[in-house]
Amino acid sequence: MTQPDVAAVPGPPPGPPAASPTDVIHNIGYRKYDGPRLGRGYARKSLYSQSLRGAYGLGRSAKSKVLPMILLGAMCAPALIMVAVAVFTHMTKLPVAYTRYAVLLQAVITLFVASQAPQSVSRDLRFKTTPLYFSRPIERVDYVVAKFAALATALFLLTALPLVILYIGALLAKLDFGDQTAGFAKGLVSVVLLSVLFAGIGLVIAAVTPRRGFGVAAIIALFVITYGAVSSVQGVAMSQEKYDVIGWLGLFSPITLIDGFQTWFLGATSAFPNASGPPNVAAGLVYLLVIAGIIAGCFGLLMRRYRKVGMA
Amino acid sequence: MTVIGIDKASRWFGNVVAVNDITMAIGPGVTGLLGPNGAGKSTLINMMAGFLAPSTGAVTLDGVPIWRNEQAYREIGIVPEREAMYDFLTAREFVVANAELHGLPDPGAAAQKALATVEMEYAQDRRIETYSKGMRQRAKMASALVHEPSVLLLDEPFNGMDPRQRLHLMELLRRMGAEGRTVLFSSHILEEVEQLAHHIEVVVAGRHAASGDFRKIRRLMTDRPHRYLVRSSDDRQLASVLIAHASTAGIELDWTERALRIQAVDFAAFTEFLPRIARDHGIRLFTVSPSDESLESVFSYLVTA
Amino acid sequence: MSTTAPSGRTHPAGPRLQAAPPVRSGIYHRTVARLTYRALLGRRRALLLFCLPLLLLVIVSAVRALAGQDDGTTADLLQGFALSAMVPLIGVIAGTGAIGPEIDDGAIVYLLAKPIKRSTIVSTKLLVAIGVSVVFSALPTLLAGLVLDGNGQHLAVAFAVAAAAASIAYSAIFLMLGVLTRHAVVVGLVYALVWEGVIGNVVPGARTLSVQQWSLAIAQRISLDSSVTSDVSLTTGVVFLVLVTAVAGWFAAHKLRTLKLAGEE
Amino acid sequence: MRDSRGTHGCGADHYGRPVTVIATESLSKRYPRVTALDRLTVDVNPGVTGLVGANGAGKSTLIKILLGLSPATEGRARVLGLDVATDGAEIRGLVGYMPEHDCLPPDVSATEFVVHMARMSGLPPTAARERTADTLRHVGLYEERYRPMGGYSTGMKQRVKLAQALVHDPKLVLLDEPTNGLDPAGRDEMLGLIRRVHTDFGISVLVTSHLLGELERTSDHIVVIDGGKLLRASSTRDFTQETASLAVEVTDREQDLLVMLGAAGLTVQSSGHLLLVDMADEESYDLVRDAVAQLGVGLVRMEQRRHRIAELFTDDNPYGHPEDGPEGGPDDGPGDGPDSPAGDRAEEKSGTPAAPGTSQEGDGRDAA
Known part of the structure; x- marks a missing residue:
């Protein structure tokens, strides 16, 4: 589509041997662009896909692919093993429920968020690339939505892929189709919510810590410390046989929020001590509200953060 | 101190x-x-x-x-x-x-x-x-x-x-x-x-x-040609006189500036010769301007040397 | 630190070196300390300094409400959360924060380009870091112990003293890291969470090389509760604590003395 | 949108075709503590326009206002005939912006980065790739463009920053301190590039710089803003008009020359190694020439002094202050420095005559 450039400069001047029409010097000077200019929607989509690929190190240096790929592998390996075991030992059910898988492997998910959220937004802040975005047709909301959606999608891929492996394995092992499909579907719903929640929290922390190392550390610290605190107090409640309290305590860390939600709404078995999920309807609703509130709050905080950063 | x-x-x-x-x-x-x-x-x-x-x-x-x-x-x-x-x-x-x-x-x-x-x-x-x-x-x-x-x-x-x-x-x-x-x-x-x-x-x-x-x-860098821009009442005549002198290596008529661009090889000789020859030929000098004496050009000599 | 009287001459020319008073030395310089305090407590990272103790107090209040007064729970929480998580984290924040950001952004120049021994700068900053981390970790630990079982079995005091001792060592270690590397916070967090938090609790061999265990030896000595045990003897613990603090402090001073603020050309 | 008349004063002809690239009408921006812009009315025409501001x-x-990213407190502004208050996104599609500060992630290559930015401007993938390749070539980046930008020199980084502002073929580029951090050779190249952006690419340029000499060299027009107010806007030629003073430098015996010229009836002042001769009439040229020839010394320089933009920032006193700078009375307005004491003027005069006049004559650019 570029070949016959503006043949502005003619060949040799009208000299003795008349220049044949094939002898041309093409003008490779500056060209105007009058092709299409696609608008915000296109730019947002481009940013989304670019960021999503970036979360797995695609289109970046080989080094930056290592960690996300290892984590993806670590996420899938247990599923593959379970499937293999289930197929060869003719189990009647999978060793782990679909809804439990992400809870079990929360460390891997945490590491993924901690490593990829800062790489997604801290870099733009640290290297002051954001003004270049906002000097273009896209708006603040496009940027936030694209980054948020990209990290959530990346997390969804990370958490859903092992479930797909489990599901296919279960069908290969000729487990009950109806049960498995229902379980798989519930698992997917749960990891969608988990992905959005974790992405929001990770991005907010990353967006206020331009230093990437700080961002990574802060995200890990938040997830680990809150989970540690919740489980230790749950342990004490357990020893005091206060099961309702166990259910309420889950509200105070991200992964236990997801656990409580799926226990109440998706009929999953809780990973809390004594499997004590939310004790009643009110508690179940509170879980849902808190999750929704955190996600909305994260979005709002990101919008606010970028209003300030804007063009600084 | x-x-x-x-x-x-x-x-x-x-x-x-x-x-x-x-x-x-x-x-x-x-x-x-x-x-x-x-x-x-x-x-x-x-x-x-x-x-x-x-x-x-x-x-x-x-x-x-x-x-x-x-x-x-x-x-x-x-x-x-x-x-x-x-x-x-x-x-x-x-x-x-x-x-x-x-x-x-x-x-x-x-x-x-x-x-x-x-x-x-x-x-x-x-x-x-x-x-x-x-x-x-x-x-x-x-x-x-x-x-x-x-x-x-x-x-x-x-x-x-x-x-x-x-x-x-x-x-x-x-x-x-x-x-x-x-x-x-x-x-x-x-x-x-x-x-x-x-x-x-x-x-x-x-x-x-x-x-x-x-x-x-x-x-001190006398081996460098000194570039001058000179405007006078009669650039052509001035050019022809200057080019005959040993202090000058090249002269160019700059039409857009309506001035002479001169490369002097001998700074001292050129600067003394110019007013004298202009006076002798009745040529009025409007501008005598060394065009590469700013630090910028001194510097570029040093860097490329 | 009283101010010695330097030449107050206003005329700049003329050598003053011979007549000048000696370079300031000593282990504490008031102005350096003031700047360090404000850098530590006046910025966003100070929030973390407040958050962690607050979290500890919230948790122990919840536990106290749940479990009532219980020595075993108290010992578990004070060791499991206060001594193995909060104290090292506060140490990281105070220790690296006392010097790391200044080196990172170059503001340290204003301290270094002064007639003050660099060892004085380091020792002052170390004292400040120790002060801050003791206040933000030993004090909350004491409070937490009191809330949980009112110093039953001397647990509150035992862990508060242990936390204070650990804070001193952590401050020195992380201050040294702050001088050595720009990634001090990350390195410090990995050390605090992984080495002290996980390996120190799991791998027996690692325990002898753990600030947490050394300070636990002190807690073991003070408390009357037999469930508080350390892998090292009191002597070993104290010797190691002193040694690590001294070596880290000395090394930080040495590194600052030869710190190269190389041009970034 | 409220007002769709032919934007009188914004210089648009009958229907939307902008004659002016930027037009502001009593544009003001007030923050709680400072007034950043105070009823600024200025038109910027096609070409290279230098913007000087504290x-x-x-x-x-x-x-920010011109890009439609920040609302004005009062007044209006149009960019390429579009209203900044309502058509921000459209403006940003047609304008390129090169920020003053670093803005390049070190771990990606120039090619990847510029392609990405092209897509952010709405270019379809193929066009983004092709235009990136072309634009990088035009700004003078060749093999290096596939290497991560962390290893680039300041000059190369500035080129990438310029490329990302040009990649979508804007009608106007805003260049904020494009020569910041560059050494002389790098600055010459960048200034040449900026000229080309207008002459060869047909893109209008608004360029800011603190170095007034380089704006004098590069811009067709210059706008000076001071304390949020328009101090002056006119063509560069007007800014750098010749004065009635002739600067004469000789290799030796300045004092003798001074006496001789004085005896010949000229008003002469000594300033450093320069003599400043008030031009009475054309005869004065000959008097100087003859005096120098008679003394037998070398005539290093004889040229009419030009006005400089810097004069706007100093006391508007005529030339000829004594060399020493007395402590000028500091009368600080909030936010910017006081006027410089008179010493500046004298020193500048003795220090710079070579640069301003001659580079304006056209030699400055081909020094490289």
């Missing part, structure tokens, strides 16, 4: 030689340290500031080595290139702290005097983080001046300053130099150096390329 |  002496100093980082066998003495007055990016200016200043040991050679203050000699800071004031200060302080708090760190008997008064010198009193009670670049620069200056140092080292002090701030700082440095302080500033902006420093030290690729008054340096 | 709010605020 305080002199910074650099004696056969080299500094390397691994295999990268940043400063290569430089000897110079910086005495009272304003000296411009000039060189392209990456020439070793900052390394040199860091050695003079005692932040970096020379790999070989010596960097001394009145004969005493500066490296690992905290005593030297009683004489030296430093305005670093980097922006960071204690941004959560106000300028007054910051300068007072600097005075205290120097152990001055009356830090408050010393700070007030320094802030007055840089004319920052009007903003001294605002936090530094609210400052513009130029105000920061002045706060840095105040902190460097608070102990009345006899040596002032400034690394790229004009970076990011607007015209007014530039003029203001130049005036300040000029005054410091006139008071008998040893003022050294680095820059790659020739306009600045040209306006401020009579004495320049040029470093190129870690080597000491030139030293002295830049116009004299220019004239 | 550090701080004014300059960056203006850029």
